[in-house]
Each structure stands twice: as structure tokens, then as C-alpha cells.
Amino acid sequence: MLQADMAALRGAVVVIVIATSAGNWLPPAFSHDFITFNWDATGFVLNETRNESFVKYVVQLYKTKNDSCDNVIQPPMVQEIPVYYLQHHTFTRLNLSHLYCSNCTIVSTLRNVSCGKYNAIPIVKTTERPLSFNSKTVTNTSITVTWPSFSEQNRNQKKRVFYYYQLDIAPLEPNTNGPLVIFNETEVEGTLTGLIPGKEYQIQLKATGDANPKVEPHHFTYTFITTDIIATDPSPVEEVSVIHTSSTSVRLKLIPPKEGFVDLFQIQATSTHHSSPLVDVPLPEGNPASVKANLFNLQPETTYTISAMTVAKGNRGKAKEVICTTEPVPIDTKLVGWTTGVIMVVVIAAAFCTVRIVKRLKYRLNPAQLFKEVLEDIIGSEKMEPWLKKRKNLFLEELIGEGEFGHVRKGVLREEGQQAVIVAAKTLRVDRANEITYRDFAKEASLLIEVNDDGGHVNIVSLIGLVVDGKMKK
Template identity: 25%
Template sequence: MDTKWATTELAWTSHPETGWEEVSGYDDAMNPIRTYQVCNVRELNQNNWLRSDFIPRKDVLRVYVEMKFTVRDCNSIPNIPGSCKETFNLFYYESDSDSATSTSPFWMENPYVKVDTIAPDESFSMLESGRVNTKIRSFGPLSKAGFYLAFQDLGACMSLISVRVFYKKCSTSIANFAVFPETATGAEATSLVIAPGTCVHNAVEVSVPLKLYCNGDGEWMVPVGACTCMAGFEPAVKESQCQACNPGTFKSKQGEGFCSPCPPNSRTSSGAASICSCRNGYYRADNDSPESGCTSPRNVISSVNETSLVLEWSEPRDQGGRDDLLYNVICKKCLPERGTCTRCDDNVDISPRHLGLTERHVTVRNLQAHTQYSFEIQAVNGVSNKSPYTPQFASVNITTNQAAPSSIPTVLLMGASANTMSLSWLPPEKPNGIILDYEIKYHEKDQGEAIAHTMTAQRSSARIEGLKPGTTYVVQVRARTVAGYGRYSSPSDFSTNHQADSDKTLQEQLPLIVGSLTAGLVFIIVVVVIAIVCLRKQRNGSESEYTEKLQQYITPGMKVYIDPFTYEDPNEAIREFAKEIDVSCVKIEEVIGAGEFGEVCRGRLKLPGRREIIVAIKTLKAGYTERQRRDFLSEASIMGQFDHPNIIRLEGVVTKSRPVMIVTEFMENGALDSFLRLNDGQFTVIQLVGMLRGIAAGMKYLSDMNYVHRDLAARNILVNSNLVCKVSDFGLSRFLEDDPNDPTYTSSLGGKIPIRWTAPEAIAYRKFTSASDVWSYGIVMWEVMSYGERPYWDMSNQDVINAVEQDYRLPPPMDCPTALHQLMLDCWVKERNLRPKFSQIVNTLDKLIRNAASLKVVTSTHSGASQPLLDRCMPDYTTFTTVGDWLDAIKMSRYCDNFLNAGFASFDLVAQMTSE
């Protein structure tokens, strides 16, 4: 508001009528203005009020008032009482509507709020022209729809020339290649208001979050985060834009650098290039960087000696303008009958090495005999790792000569008597052809090889007869092909039996007898333990804590989850698994939510000898029953057994004072589903897969401990400031009461079930296992990739059950990689034994993260066999006259325009649609 530009009466409200008077005048430039004057200085006890029209606040928290006025010097007015003033007061009054009248609110401080007493810098006398004073005051914070200004005169002779009401803001700004929107200042003059930023076009974030602080004077300060031009773009217009590289230039990396000319032997014909392609005859290797010129090797010379090979080659015609030239040798084994070549096995030895060679020659050993190989020589330099094209090489094809078989790896003694030995051995690792037969050489160990005996065998076993009793023999075996004999195996010592076979037999059987007695004793002990456990179970009426604890001894080294409800005294489970915290160490700062049993707060925990940390605190509301206390603390008894970076960490409990508390680590970003909805589309696929990998790792840990979560969903996953996801909400869902306003948990026989997240066998038969948790994990994957969309949208729970039973599965979310949706479908296999284990899910996600290219393949159509859309929709479409009526009946009326715009205006056309 600025009264300086008013051309008609302001008609503000004054009280009393003999006080302030609106008059017309002129400013210094002789422009007409409207002013208010008052000069009742000769009358005592003046209290004259002037109130402006209603001023809408909009979203402003603090406003400023500029007042231009003149004041008469009381000393220049003769014969006046001592009550003459040279000041006036400024007030404001907030209201949600323009409701003020001539009598309401009352003309007094409170309800009006005083801002300040305004005094002039200069006053004037009759002999001088009026000097105009300018004063600015501010007030806030404002919370209602608008406000009125009020001016109180207590006996001055003055003129209010103009009033201007304004607020301060930080204008739209571009800094560090990020745009920050116009932002109003805060409620206080010292407030700092955070403004989030977004990268300019063709720029990417290099540090997050992007934000600037707007101070009370409307000035930007304290920039946080930055963007930089992406590959193929360079800074322009004083670093406020990112413009594309011109044709013939490129920029391979994001950053503040500028585009560079293409390196030698490369070119680009389009703008915004991040790499220059090689000219014909020049190539880049897999590890070449775009900044390097392209190279080409030539003239490969080879010489073959049976199963070994020597390769030599000359320098490339052009080294790309660099002196850090290296060579790689790629070995491929070819199968002529199939016409294909594949990488050589790891046992092929390339000396001195096959990658990063500085010499131009290698020796290759351990090749298969009479086999065709292809060797490709690749010349690379220090900048050769970014080529978008398949590298090409100079190559040579060779065929190895026929070679003798390799040595027999192992010879085994299968049995022995006083005069015979039965032997068996493994065939050579490299037969290098068809094995014709084997030669066995043996001699008495004390006599040496001079009088050794030999025999042949057609198979990989033999029986040697005519040996001496109780004698040690040295045995070796070798194989023969058309290329001759291979090398003998390593010498092996075997002994024949003595004549006293019966004594030997008893001696051989003695370990078996002792082992049988030991096994019998162990069996008796196990039976006794089981009997004790069964008696205890009958007495307690449920599986006891000792049964659970026994598992830890039955499976050494493996920690097993213990259900706290198996304890006769639940308090014992709390004492065993949850650390008691003194209430003086806990400080509650603010309430951040409400739980089933009480409030959820943010606070601080300071334990002796440890630094203070921020924590989440769940409190048990007053008036609880003993059962509610037990159920509340059971989560701590469960959580306290877990120790994993993707499981919410329990800090401890407060049970010896009121209120009873559970203290856990604080997760800054809250529940995953709401966090994703708040940041829709803001993450890369790799970031989302990283979140899913963390959840899967946590569930693998729980599964390994034999813990079944039963309520795995995005709402029960918490996210910290580093986007680390942690599984939470252990066991509380089973205690939820019916809430008609929350259809998430639906009553079923034996408890409540989150239908949309639960496997069919768990819904139908209450069969909760790690396999049913895997089904729920598939739904969580869908929630994450759809940024928190509700599974099955607005279908009723019964419709979801029916659809899943009929093999309907959720389609891939928008831009969801095919590999991820396939993993979801694997989790949703009806036969629970065929679903992947969490360990397999973790391995699959790790492979996808390592091979990011696999995440670029996006499913373009819905999964499942094509079938007419109308056959799956109820009610029967033939009962409706228009497509719009039918869509309205199946609660899809919001898509009516989509159908009509696409030409589907009749049921004949709609009947041709499939799910795709």
C-alpha cells in the first residue's frame, strides 16, 4: 500500500470525528496527494485515532511501514497548555477478515498492538516551511489473513503526508549454476529463510542439498551446495547458463571446464558432444578416455610350438600424440564347428602379462593341443577408457600342434590285501586328444626305480597283483594319446596288508564300534533333553523360553531370534535384550508424531562417557494396562536382539520412571513412503536400487535369525539423512485395534493383516514365513520405484485378494527398469518355495548396481499375456449406454477424457483394447 499515489479520498476511519481530518495537498513536485492532519493542541486530554483500510497479508510474515509526516514545534505556538505533544503512536490490529467497524475493535491498546512511539527528527515553526520527516518501522510475525494500521495522536499539531506498507524479499537469483526462487524474508528481522535451489538447464548437482539463506534485509547469503555443467556443455553468460559444445569440440566430464577440440584422429559432427568418435582405421580400447587420440597397431607375428606360442608386433602407425602407449593381448578360443570364439580360460598363461604391456611381445602357454585360437592386439594409452564403440584390433589366428596329455593329478588307493592293491585316478586336466590307455609304474619303496614294474589299463582304475604282504610300494600313472605319453603323476606311497588279516580287520572296525557307541550316547542325551522340554511346554501351555535358548546351543555360532512372548515373565526378556537408561540422560525436545501406545518425540540422549546424540523416543501414554505395557516394551525386546546397519538400532528403554520410553536412533527423513512422495522423481535409478539393496540386506539378516517380520512395507522403513534405509516396526502390527478409518490392516481369522502387502498363503492360511516376507519385499520394490504410490491404487482389499488369486500382478511403475520388475514378479510367485531368498535378492541387486547399463532397459508395456480389457472389468459393460458411464461405475471416471481423446468412444473400440 502506498497512499502517495491515491487520487481519490482514502476514507480511513477516525475516532472521534473532531480528531484526524483528511485534506488534499501537493507534494514537492506539485503532484496532488491525500493527507491526514490533526491540531487540537489547545484542548487537553487528546486521544485521536486513525485506522487504515484492511490490508491483506498473503504469505508475508513481517511488514514494514514507511511514514512521511511533519510536526509543529510546540514552542512556536503561543498560549497553549503544557499538554502539547510532538510525537504520535503506531499500532496494528490482525484479523482474518475485513470486519472492523467504527466501534470495533475498541479504540485502545489491546486489542491494538503498539509498534512504536514515532518522534520527528525536525519540527517546524510558523516562520519556516514544514520539514518532512521519514520514519520506517516493522512488525511481525503475522499469522492472520490481514491487518489494519492505526495512528494515535495524544495532542500534537501534525500532518501525516503518506503511508507506504511493504515487505522485503530476496529476488530470484542464479548462483553456482543453480536457480533460487524469489523468497520473502522471515518473521523476525534476524530470521534466515532457507530457499531450495534447482540446477539450471544442462547442469547437474555436485553437492546437495542446494540452498541459499534469505536474511531479514532481503539479501542472499550462505550458499550451500552447487551445480556444474554436465558433460558436453560449458559455462556461459557469467556462469549462469550451460551451453552446448560446438561441433568439432567436446567435453567428456561434468565440471566447470570448457569444451576442447577433438583429439588427434577423432571427430564429432554434432553439438553437445561428450566424446569424439575415431576416424576410420583408428580405434579406442575399453579403458581409453575421450581426451586421448585414437591409435592402431599392426603386423602381428607368431610362432607356435605345440601348446605354447610367441607373439610379436610392431608399433602403431600413430600413437595418438602421447608417449604412454600400452598394449593388451586378448586371447579367444575358437570352435570351427560352431563358428564362434570365446574368451580363453583363466589357466591360459600369458607372460609377462596380458594387460598393460610396455614390451611388444608375449609368450602364451597352457593352450589346448590341436585347437584354433585368435589373438587380438590392442594399443591403448592413458586416456583410452570412454569409447562408445566396440574396439577393433589387429589380430592373428593360429592353430596349436598336437601335444601329449598333461600329468595325472591324483592317484587313490581304493583297497588293499596282503598281495593286491586296487587303484583309481583322475584323468589328466588337459588330455590334448583322446586317451588311448594308461601306464602304471610301481616298485618297492626300499629298492628304487631300477627294478620298477609297469602295466597298462584301458580305464582310470587298475588292480595290481602278485605283491608282497606288509610292503610299501611307490606308484605313478601316466596317460597316452596319439602324440605319445604324458608326464607321470607325482609318486604315491601305498602299503599291502600283513597276513594277520583278522587282527587287522578288528583294528579297522574298532573306530566304527567306538563311533556307534558315541552316536548312541548322543541320541540318549537328545531324547532326555527333548523330554524335559516337552514336559516344560506342557506345564507352561506354550513354547518356553528355554526351547528358544536351546536353539543357540544346537546351532553353534548362529544367533537365533527369541520370541519375548515365550518368557514366563516378559520383564525378563526386557532385562535380557534391552539396556535400561536413566531418565536423566534423556531430554525430550518436540513431539513429531503419534504411535499406537503414545507419542513419538525427537530428543537427545547423553550417556556417561559418550557424546550426545539425537534420538527418537516412543512414550507409553498414561493410564496404560499391564498388557499394554508388555506389548509396548515387546518391540524393544525384539529390536534389542538385532545388530545390523539396515535395522533400526535400539539405544535402550526407560522402565523405572514415568513415562515408560523406548529410545532408538533418529532417522531424519522419516518413513520411506512419505519421503518418496515428498521427493517424487528426484532420485536416480541407482539411488533407488541402493535403497532397495539396504532393505534387502536388513531382511536377509532377519531371515538368517529366523525372524519373520509380517508387516514389511515402505511405511515401516525409515530413512536417515544419508538415504540409508532401515527396517523398523517389529511386532506392533499384531496388536493393532480395528480402525474403520485405516483400511491398511484388515481383520482376518487370528489377527489383522495388511492385505496389499501380504502373500496369498499368509492371507488364506496364516502361513507367515521368510517367503511371505519376500512377497512383501516385492511390494516394497514397487512402492519405491513408483515413489510411494499406493499398491493396487483404489481397489478394495477384497478386489486385491481376488485379483492376486487370478494371477494378476502389479505392472511396472513408470520408467521402471525391466530387470527390477522381473525381480518383483519373482517375489510374487504363487508357489512360495519358488520365490528367491533374501540372500539371492541382495546378490541380484549387487549385480545390477555393478552393471548400471542393465538398469537402462525400461519395460514399455504391462507384463502378462494380452487379454481384452473389458473381460477383466466388472460390472458388465453391456449394461451401460456410454463409455463414460462405464468408467464412472468402475471408478475410473478421471480417465474419461483420455479415452475420448484417443478415439475410444464406443464399446466396440474399447473391446479391442488389451492390458498393454
């Protein structure tokens, strides 16, 4: 039997009215505007002694004015099928609320033989609202659906007698338990098992009943159809392992699941204070045995839970996790400390100069503006601008040094699109800041810029950048 187009059937509700068949016709398939006919020609035997051969099937569909097919409207819709084993045909674009009669003829080189004739077949336009499954629950090998009862589907119709529910699935896998047939009207849940992970299936429910003979004079069978496309969850990653770590990154090895379909992987690193974005890792073609993936912009010396998930048809598989700790930032032994006041500060990775605005003091100029003006006078704006960093990207941590006019704090600089860097951030002390100290601080920054622009020096700390923030207190 030909399957209706999945997209056309999605969520459809069809009332099917089937009359008694004759000849070798098989039950037809209906929708709002099409009929698919099937027939069995095994009873037709060629006369080999007379060299008889098959020519074609001729299938006709007529509109009729009554339900006995004795007053059909000419001409019919005709389809000729010259292939013997192709024993089905679908007529489409039919008019709603019309009666149709059909006829099938086997044509050979010697004779014409009827392969079946149907009585009037109504194409009924349903007055029901489109139905859908009440709920859908999936695992990687099963799909469970629930649906409205037959009585609920008939709530706006005449009283009908329930026969059965039939839950079908396509394609049908070798180990699937479908189709399911349920004869209890109140049992409105079905589970189809033995499915392939990460695969889409067409699930169709047929709620079938009969007319109440006291209300409707004709003995028709009514079937309400609900159809949807549902995908199973993919199987989880077979294995995830860490093959390399640095201070800000992790390299992973992912082994795809042995069964089912996978479109891509998703990986993420999570710690108590930081989570990386969810990263998509495409699955290369050719079913590779393993896939390599990287997570960047992590924090040094931090323990992360790495989660890896499979994704197929928009569904995620169960996450598989592994624990790892990033490495500390490597220290260049050639770098030396610097003195702020009387305390020697050990440089963690690099120096970072920052200017804070002292809100409780008033200056002739805004201190930030003063700092910039002094720096521009010394080195020029073109040299200064590349060194300016955004304050929101600098995260200050514990105090690691203190002098007469300044503090040095451990910090982390996280700029978009770049790896995080641990820095030593030198700031002016709030209780000692004045116009002179700001000018001296700007001069110190200008010297570091000049040295770094000239390629740096093994005995002088490398400058990462400058942060100028704050507002004058009014």
C-alpha cells in the first residue's frame, strides 16, 4: 500500500467510510482528498499455450450521484499501469463531500478481466478539529504516546460504537512490537519498542468504531486518524576522555555510540564558579571511530566537569561526564619582581597598570583624564590607545603586594575571543592618591610602554595593558 506523504498526514484527522468490497480489491487508504487503491491479481493466470501476455491494468474512478454506482458521472479519472507487479494507484485532488465509484480491469493480449469493483466510496470532509497526541515520551529505543479516547474524538458526532485502537509505526524495524491493537477504549497509551536510536518514525493512531444502527441507517466503519513524526533519542556517547590539558583549554576524545544515528556532539565544561558555552562538534562523514574536540577560555587551576552529549533530529542523548583540572599558568623564570614601596612582589604572569578614581577627593582635573593627558604628552595618543583595556574584562582577586603608594593584586583578564590571562594588577592606593601620584603613575606606565614597544627586556616585566575607569564625585 502506498504511504501518504508524511508532511501531509502530520496531525491530520480523517473520517473514513468504507463500503463492502468486491472482487480482488484490497481495503483502500483514505485522506481528505485522495484514495489509494490496492488489488490482488494472483487469481489472474496467463494462458501460456496461447502465448497470452500481460498488457496493463486500467483503474477508473467515477463520481456518482447515489450510493449504488448505477448513476455515475462520465468521464472517469483513468490510470493505466503497464507493470504487472505494480498493483496499487493513488487518485489525488478529489472533491470533498463527494461519492466515488471505482473499477479495475486487467488487460492482456487475449482478454480483459475485472480485478475488482467498489461500491460508492464517500470522501468525507471532517468537522472535527485536528487531533494530536496528548503526550509523547521517547527514549533511545522506544516511543510512548497517549491520545484522546474514541468517545472524546466523537464528542460532536452521533453516538458510535468503539471497536479498537491501532497504533502503527513506519518504518517497521525487525524487533519492533508494532502494530499495537487495543480493544479497551479507556486504554489510551501505547509504547512502541525495539526502535533505532536517533531515527525519525511516522506514528499513526487509528481509532475505529461503528455507527449506531438506531441513529444511522447505513452500516459504515468510522476511523479517526492521528499522525505525527517522532524521533527517538540518540544513544549516549560511548566514551569521553581527556587527552590534554593546558591552563585555559582541554582537548577531548569522543567515541560515538555503536548503535543508531548521531548528527553532532555537544560539549561543555562546568565548575563551581565558571561554565563554558555549549560547543557543537560535528560528526565527520564516514563513521569515524573517534572524534577530537577542544574547549577553550577556561580558568587555570580549576576543576571542571566535562559533559558530552549526542544530538540527533534535535534530541539530546544522555550526558556522559569526566572530571579534569586545568594546569597552572606557566611562569617565565626570566621575569623578575618589582618593588612597590618596601615590599618585593613576585610577578605571576605579567604586569597590569590600573588607575582608580578617588571619589572622596576633588581634583582640578578628572584623574582619569589627567592620567591620559600626561601619558599622551609623553608618548602620544597613537601609542597609548592600543594598550587601553576595558575594566569589565579585568577580575581582581587577592592582594599580593602593598607599597607606600600602591597595591598589587592578582587578577584575570578575559577578553572576548581570547584566552584568559592571569596578571598582576598594580593600582594606586586610595588613601594616598593625589595629582602628583597620578602624574608619576602615568610616567611609569609610559616607560613600560616604551620598553615593550622596543621588544621588552628580560629583566623588566611585560606590560599587558592599562585600565582607566571611574567618575569624579560631585
